[in-house]
Amino acid sequence: MPKVALTTLGCKVNQFETETMEGLFKQKGYEIVPFEEKADFYVINTCSVTSLGDRKSRQIIRRAKRQNEQAIIAVCGCYAQVHPEEIKAIEGVRVVLGTKERSRIVEYVEQAAREDGILDEVGNIMEARDFEDIPLYDMPQRTRAFLKIEDGCQNFCSYCIIPYARGPVKSRHLDKIYAEAKKLVEAGFKEIVLTGIHLGAYGRDLPEDVNLADACREVLKVEGLKRLRLGSLESIELSPELFELIRQDERFCAHLHLPLQAGSDAVLKDMNRHYDTAEFARLIEHVEREVPGVAVSTDIIVGFPGETEEQFQQGLDFVAKMNFSRMHVFPYSRRSGTPAAERKDQIPEPVKKERVHRMQALAASKSEEFHKMFIGKTMRVLFETNTEGITDGLTDNYIRVYTDDEVVCGELYEVRLARLYKDGAFAKVVEKV
Ligand code: SF4
Incomplete structure (x- = not known):
């Protein structure tokens, strides 16, 4: 069974995209191994939001080459989209994709394994018009599930490279959003985080008259969902409809x-x-x-x-x-x-x-x-990770809470915040929700 190792730099959108690519490899029978291990194929999903992102991307590509001289190295993501020539100049790189065409990643690495040279599939992202819809195959190994519903940005803030790396706004259709959210909840996720590059622009490119509030309503229709959280949003794009939803539905995180x-x-x-x-x-x-x-x-x-x-x-x-x-x-x-x-x-x-x-x-x-405003208050926490007897998780308003009580990661608990601790608060568990 061929082995593939994938890694991500940058934002939650990139993390989500790597998870979908991982699923494509699994469907074709590949074994997914940790990035530090020797693999036949390496996929590096790069970031270009800062020069540090570019540098780290280059370092990781070189590390993959050191791990296996013979491996096929595929590089995709924002850095590859904006500077494909820099990526191609790094020894060992055999496939370069940008921020689209990732649905064909398996096909491309297999083609690279058969042929010589570098496969450059970086297209003109400004011409991309459709959301690249790759359904989740496998469930992410996290407590909170990210669900990407939008890609691209046309705001052109004067410092930002993202509009050149991601192209115009492309939104996922509502029925696909519902189907993916349902899959995640059925797999046991209590919380879904909606992500996008310019989330507030959701729906602007679709023929039907839909917006971010409609996308949220679609996810909230899923029975069994306990929490819905939004990724980064532009303040001027907050709509009365969104406020109405946050107020009406207690599953909507106050964050x-x-x-x-x-x-x-x-x-x-x-x-x-x-x-x-x-x-x-x-x-x-x-x-x-x-x-x-x-x-x-x-x-x-x-x-x-x-x-x-x-x-x-x-x-x-x-x-x-x-x-x-x-x-x-x-x-x-x-x-x-x-x-x-x-x-x-x-x-x-x-x-x-x-x-x-x-x-x-x-x-x-x-x-x-x-954080001080919430000491003494009872709040709900979704616990995520346990390290040496201390478990931490997040309240719906994004306070990191730690406890030494016995709790199960991935489950919601009512806790009382006792005191400030690290980057959040220490709490005692009241009951499981
Ligand atoms: S809105 Fe965000 S992604 Fe778009 S250009 Fe501005 S900073 Fe970049």
Whole structure:
């Protein structure tokens, strides 16, 4: 039986896509082995969101080659889509795919094994119009299941390479979403996380008049589902229909990840983001009013070209006024081919680093403030992993909870949050739900 090893860099969409490719190999009788093992075929699903993603992708490709000189190495994903020439120049690479055509991955690696040379199947992603629908064959080895319902983005934020790597918005049909969600719930998953590159744009490309709220309703129709969570969304795309659903259906997790990216209006404008800080604050206020106890997490980029110390300080002041439950802080990463990369006023690395530290310190104190509000409260937790007698999982509003009580991973429990602990809280179990 031929052995194949797959690995993923980057986001949850990539993770989901690797899981679907793994299923395609299993259906053809391949044995899936851990990436660290010697395999006949290696598949590397790359990321290009930062220069670090590119570098790690190259390192992993070289590692696969060291593990088995004779292996067929296939590289796909965002980095391969944007810079296929760089990928092809790495010794050992035999197949290059971009962000489509992954449904034919098995066919391509088998063709590469029969022929000499490099098989380059990276097409023009700007011409891709349909969602590449690969049904799940096998169930993911996780407690929460990701379900990809959309691909692509046409927002063209000035720093972002993703629209060039993923092309225009492509949405999955509602009937397919329902069928996949049902499969996941029947396999025992309690929570489904809907993911996409530009989730809020779901449905814009479909002939029928559907949107993200319709996709959520479709998943919520599945009997036995305990939780539905949304992946990252643009704040300005939150609709009254979505609020209505979150309020009405207690399975809808009170957690929204809404990327702010910058807390200075001038920087937001340069980033080609279509809101200012006042509008963002108004939206968050609305979210907090409509969904009590909601967690709003966010992303921030610091050191965007031309960001002055004063603008960075405005960002700190703005964040200090918000109740973010969690923040992912990134230094700006220059992506060639994007407008921001062409700018002459790049911020020196040491300045970016120092700003990241200051923003991260604020992020840590904001998280702590948020977590403190729930100490003493009873909440539901879906437990995920056990390490040395301590099990951790997430509340519906995304607080990481730890316990030393006996619990089963993959099951929901009612717990009482006792005290702050690590990146969340320590709890005692009240009962199994
Ligand atoms: S919305 Fe902006 S940051 Fe997000 S994927 Fe699209 S272009 Fe990139």
